[in-house]
Amino acid sequence: MDWLIFLFIWVLTGVAVFCAWGWWRATWEVEKNETSDEKVFKRARHKALKIVREARDRAVEIINDAGSVASNQDAWLDGQVRKATEEKLAGYREMLSKLYEEVKQKAGQEMEEFESAIEKGAVEAEKAVAEKMKMDYDQANAQVEEYRTLKMKQVEEQAQRVMGEVVKRVVGRAIPLQEHKLLIREAIEEARRENVL
Amino acid sequence: MYSDILWSIKTEDEVVQVLSLIDTLINSLYKMGEESFEQVVTYLPQTGIVGRVVDGVKVAGSGGERQGWLEGLKSEVKKMQGVQLTTAIDIDGQFLGELKKIGGEKVFINIKVDPGILGGAAIAFGGRYSEATLAAKIDQALKEMKI
Numbered sequence: 005m006d007w008l009i010f011l012f013i014w015v016l017t018g019v020a021v022f023c024a025w026g027w028w029r030a031t032w033e034v035e036k037n038e039t040s041d042e043k044v045f046k047r048a049r050h051k052a053l054k055i056v057r058e059a060r061d062r063a064v065e066i067i068n069d070a071g072s073v074a075s076n077q078d079a080w081l082d083g084q085v086r087k088a089t090e091e092k093l094a095g096y097r098e099m100l101s102k103l104y105e106e107v108k109q110k111a112g113q114e115m116e117e118f119e120s121a122i123e124k125g126a127v128e129a130e131k132a133v134a135e136k137m138k139m140d141y142d143q144a145n146a147q148v149e150e151y152r153t154l155k156m157k158q159v160e161e162q163a164q165r166v167m168g169e170v171v172k173r174v175v176g177r178a179i180p181l182q183e184h185k186l187l188i189r190e191a192i193e194e195a196r197r198e199n200v201l
Numbered sequence: 202m203y204s205d206i207l208w209s210i211k212t213e214d215e216v217v218q219v220l221s222l223i224d225t226l227i228n229s230l231y232k233m234g235e236e237s238f239e240q241v242v243t244y245l246p247q248t249g250i251v252g253r254v255v256d257g258v259k260v261a262g263s264g265g266e267r268q269g270w271l272e273g274l275k276s277e278v279k280k281m282q283g284v285q286l287t288t289a290i291d292i293d294g295q296f297l298g299e300l301k302k303i304g305g306e307k308v309f310i311n312i313k314v315d316p317g318i319l320g321g322a323a324i325a326f327g328g329r330y331s332e333a334t335l336a337a338k339i340d341q342a343l344k345e346m347k348i
Contacts, residue, residue, distance in 0.1 A: 188320075189299070200325075
């Protein structure tokens with residue numbers, strides 16, 4: 005019976021030891037776990053901080069680089085603009101120069117043509133004036149001639165009328181009655197010949 | 202039949218006179234008393250154209266024959282055509298008779314005096330015209346001479 009008690013005690017002690025070991029083990033596991041989590045957290049935090057720091061540094065670097073690039077870009081752009089402007093200016097200058105030459109040449113040509121035209125025009129104008137004068141002179145001559153002819157005709161007609169009147173008055177008074185009758189007979193005979201009667 | 206009468210009609214006045222006479226005689230043919238043909242005839246002159254017409258009617262017969270004769274004369278007289286004769290002097294009856302002989306029996310003459318033509322005559326007949334005046338001849342001669 006002793007042994008049973010002993011065994012019982014023994015077993016009980018074993019169970020107690022086991023329980024105690026189990027409790028210790030569990031606590032240890034918990035502690036261990038806690039430590040591990042903390043470490044992981046710390047490590048993660050550390051890493052995160054590191055990343056953030058690096059990122060910040062990188063950002064600063066990028067910003068610095070960006071500023072530099074921007075200034076470089078500005079300078080490049082300025083350079084390009086300047087270059088382009090200079091090229092354009094050069095082009096414009098060349099074009100203007102070309103235009104100037106063309107205009108000059110054309111103006112000179114036009115001037116020559118204009119002078120030639122003026123010269124020709126002057127000659128033609130002189131010719132036209134001469135022709136006009138000749139025409140006017142001829143016309144005036146023709147008008148004078150026409151007037152002279154008209155006047156001559158009028159004078160002739162007047163003279164004829166006067167002469168006719170004189171002749172008629174003289175003849176009219178001079179014709180005797182018998183002569184009148186003879187003339188009337190002749191007129192009637194003439195009318196018969198002309199088939200008027 | 203009417204030739205003698207037509208030859209005696211020389212002017213337009215005579216044409217009118219004859220036509221009037223014919224109408225008077227025709228009207229008198231069928232009337233009695235003072236308006237009868239016999240009475241009317243006694244009032245009329247027995248010479249000249251009227252005398253010739255009255256003689257002609259008397260010779261024609263009586264009644265209808267006279268009327269026929271007068272109608273025939275009227276028709277012939279109406280057929281006569283006038284000659285417009287412009288002369289420088291007035292023409293007497295005798296010379297008019299001479300001119301009538303030249304013109305023909307179915308022509309009567311209208312005389313117009315225009316001293317301006319000096320002599321000769323201007324004749325218009327049936328729409329035709331002939332100017333044989335002394336004035337025209339002098340004008341023509343002066344024109345040809347180109348004075």
